[in-house]
Structures are given as structure tokens and as C-alpha cells.
Amino acid sequence: MSGSTDVTLADVDEAVADRLLQLAKRDASPDEVAPPLGGPGWNLERTAWFYSYHRAAAAGLDGPAAEKSWAVFKGTHIAGSVRLKRDPAAGVPSAETGIWLGRSFRSRGIGGAALDLVLAEARRAGLKRVTARTLSGNLSAQRLLTAAGAALTHDDDGTVLAVVDL
Numbered sequence: 001m002s003g004s005t006d007v008t009l010a011d012v013d014e015a016v017a018d019r020l021l022q023l024a025k026r027d028a029s030p031d032e033v034a035p036p037l038g039g040p041g042w043n044l045e046r047t048a049w050f051y052s053y054h055r056a057a058a059a060g061l062d063g064p065a066a067e068k069s070w071a072v073f074k075g076t077h078i079a080g081s082v083r084l085k086r087d088p089a090a091g092v093p094s095a096e097t098g099i100w101l102g103r104s105f106r107s108r109g110i111g112g113a114a115l116d117l118v119l120a121e122a123r124r125a126g127l128k129r130v131t132a133r134t135l136s137g138n139l140s141a142q143r144l145l146t147a148a149g150a151a152l153t154h155d156d157d158g159t160v161l162a163v164v165d166l
Helices: 014-027 044-057 110-124 139-147
Strands: 007-011 067-074 077-086 094-101 129-135 151-154 159-165
Touching: 007 110, 014 044, 014 067, 014 077, 044 067, 067 110, 077 110, 094 110, 110 129, 110 139, 129 139, 139 151, 139 159
Parallel strands: 094 129
Antiparallel strands: 007 067, 067 077, 077 094, 129 159, 151 159
């Protein structure tokens, strides 16, 4: 699948997962990519979680995890990952999205293009709403989400909920 600014999404198989982990280790904070497991840094627990997460998400939105992840490419360079996870508690067919990009790929239009592509995937899947949550201090993410048509709600816990009605 292709998008603007030479940005594409690709399914995450084992080889792509290896490339994503290499990117994450050299160009992102572990906390941006994985939950805080087993202590700081890319330890065995985080690495195991990373692979099991992408294996489970490979089955797609209709699989057991109800989640799909893609690698984000800028041309031939792997830039990060984006996901959709169904939200069965929502009143309409919905999913949550999240994205991480390597530091060297940020502020270049790649995140917005990847978000546009994942919203197109959500529409193809019959979803009516996509949500995202970010920190109130992450103004770049808020601008990206607003540009994609999201309505933002600032919560008392220091987070911002973004809602895109498709």
C-alpha cells in the first residue's frame, strides 16, 4: 500500500520485526516502543514482548488479539510502526491507533502520512471511529492528530484523547 511522501505500510513478518527492533534499539527510547518490563533498556523481557506482540498482531483485526500492526517505511528505509486495535466497548465499530517513529524520521511528514494510511485501513475494515491517546505535553502528536481530523479532549490525568470519526 502506498501513501504520500513515499510512505508505505508493510505487514510485520519475522524479518520485518527484526528490522523494527534494530531501528528501535538505535533510534528510539524503549519506553516509546514497549511497556516497561524487566527494568530499563532493551532487556530480554522487552525484546520477548516486542516479538510476541507483532506475532499476535499479524493475525489482524479479526484475529484473536483484535489488533494489526504495520511497519512504516519511508522509501526503502524502515521508519517505525503503526497499529490498530479494536475497541469492543465503544458504541460504534472503533479501534485505537498508536505510532512510533525512529528519532531520525520525525518531523518529516512521515507520521502524518502513516496516520492517513492507517485511517484508510480502518475505513476498509468497516470502522467508524479511531481513537488515540497521547500526553498533554506531546504537542507534535496533537498537531498530527488534529491535522487528521481528530477532536481532542484534555483529561485530568495529563493525557489527551483524540477521536477521529470516519
